[in-house]
Amino acid sequence: MPHVTVTLAHEADFAGWRSATRSLAGRHTPPANIAWRIATDTESAALPAPDPAAARFTVPRAVMQLAAIMVQSALPDRFALAYTLVYDHVMGAPTDRPDEDEAARMAGAKEDVLTRTRHLRDEIRHALSRHDGTAPYQSHVDTTSHVPESNARFLTLQLSFAPWQLDMPDRTLRWTGKAMLHEAPGQVPQPLDPTSLPPPALPMVPDLDIARITSLRAVALAAKTCLICPMAAHATQTVFGEGRETARMMFVGEQPGDIEDRAGRPFVGPAGQLFDRALHEAGIERDDTYVTNTVKHFKFRRTPTRRIHEKAGPAEIAACAPWLAAERRIIRPAVVVMLGVTAASALLGRSVTISRERSRIITLADGSNGLVTVHPSYLLRLPDETTRTREYDRFVNDLRLAAGCLDPAMT
Template sequence: MPQTTISLDHPLDFARWRTATRTLAGQHVPPDDIAWHVAPSGGPDAPMPDAHPFRIPRETMQLAADVLQSMLPDRFTLAYRLVYAHVTGTDVPPAELARMEAAAAGVRAETARLRHGLFTLMQRTDGDGAWHATCDAATYAPECNARFITFQLSLAPWRLALPGRRMEWTGHELLHGHDGADASPLAFNSLPPPAMPLVDGLDIARITALPAVALAARTCRICPMARHATRTVFGEGRSDARMMFVGEQPGDREDLAGRPFVGPAGQLFDRALHAAGIDRDDAYVTNTVKHFKFRRSGTRRIHEKAGPAEIANCAPWLAAERRIIRPHVLVMLGGTAASALLGRPVTIGRERSRAITLGDGATGVVTVHPSFLLRVPDEAARGREYDHFVADLRLAASLCAPARA
């Protein structure tokens, strides 16, 4: 007979399952001694006793999360058994492991179908403009892809009818309910992670809301930089900005703050903007690459130049920023940004300080990155370079058309 009962708030309550699993597996409580019971508590997690800490490989936890998205009646026990076996150095019975792998394969397949067929599945209503669909799902994959759906549909309201249940994004919160019962809020972070990384299958070119692009970009783990950096540093500023500034990548300060151009180069950049008569609050500021690439030297993190692979991986995010904002003037700060946006090698000395007509009708201006000014050793030369940089910014400001109505 089970000696421990764990109550979960809903059939996909990964958050409480994980909290309980960390404690119980750390205490080596056998799977057969635990009963998992779905009964909404409406309250915070009950304190759990201390247990020995442990680490679980990412692949193991993802398999457990995939199993929890299946509709196997004993899925909570199976997922727990997977973690318990790793902690105790025991084996999962082959028959149970086969059931888990088969269930996970079904979840992955349904996740792929949902993502790749989302715009075929979803239809827009004439009344309130919300997206809606009926989905004959055999797993809980739709719930675990609610964040993907929300980002892909540009944060617009949507409704999804599922077998015996329904799900809705109101534009502000996610609601979930079973047929015949009122829907209640469902926290995104209480759900198991989807069987595919969030950006897999995401059609970034179809997202029309800048906040949706920014939120999606913060989940990106495509390149190794994303796994080492503290956070994604997306652009910031007005979504209708007439002037857009693009640098290379965030630095150490930006990585820690989660904002572009806030370190020493950013402070110099702000001073130069002021000297050129440009209000940063009226512009949009971003980087070609959204993560900090660095090497360690003791406790310091030393900037390393972004390579072609990292620039290519981040290109869809920069393209989305540019497409949504539609700047009249695009200022390229440094060779990396200029090469990425012009699609060819760029020598700053030959390209800077002139207007360049871009393919989308915007006007481009190439100049140095403000960090270059910090590296000029001679004070007199640094002053001349700073004045040249300010002159480039004034040129860019002079090329701006009147604000869009």
């Protein structure tokens, strides 16, 4: 079998490594037949062309996670070691196939990457507690590993996209506010595609200080990586809120449904369509509001034909509470409409009976006005047309009452 040389775009080019591995492992190319190198500043990456004849394969998540950890280590042969992990799986060999010395090196590299990830995040959190934001954040990191690159997203979101710079012994990593740049001594700064980097060795969200993020976009992107509660492992995706960051009116429901889970947007299913119609009749433009849910993942039980909604429990509500709190803190709506008992109980911090709380203005702890009403899905479940018409009209009147709390000059 011929030898192959793979030229990767940069020292932490996980995306390029993955593309090459997909092609080469599918052709059963042995690790010894591959030379991995990094492009110089005057050349481009050179990856093997996709091979239609290559065997298709899947790799367990744990194997790819370990491969990503190898790529961000300081080992000079890290790309070869990562490839060996995948190749062994494809060929059916045990993952501990390397000799004892190589296995020990991989184990040591993994522990080093995990330790450096924890240490870097601790340093960032400590430094940010003293950072007043008047100048771009800048720090020195004493490592030749590529843990900083893998945690660049963590720092970018924690700083709400503000510029920052990390200086390392052999390079500088910089976020300008719009682009990531990589600079080695004596070289011109080069753009670095964040999507090419390996994922961090530890989950990002538990280490973030969500309360200090000031950008709604940064909060939304952070929430998309959240795996704190079990719902996140089963849902298709995080469904964050959407709407104006300067909205004066916020609507909060319970959780996304099946259609929302697939679309990645709140209130777009049957209940959402009814909600849009009611907003229109109440004289409210949805584009002028912010719409979200108490819980950001779809909780369901699966049947042979469909996924059936299940009510979010206290654990899910608590896990998602920081996201909802961040939305309210950043948007600062004048009026918050609580759609259903889950949203009302979460925001009021007590048990709520809709019939007792509905259709009256409540002053919330942050000084905004709140109103409790039914969730649009409740209207869809009513048994007869007469009841549905009556309750729908009540719902529209609740929306009008909420809109009436706004200063006309602010709407």
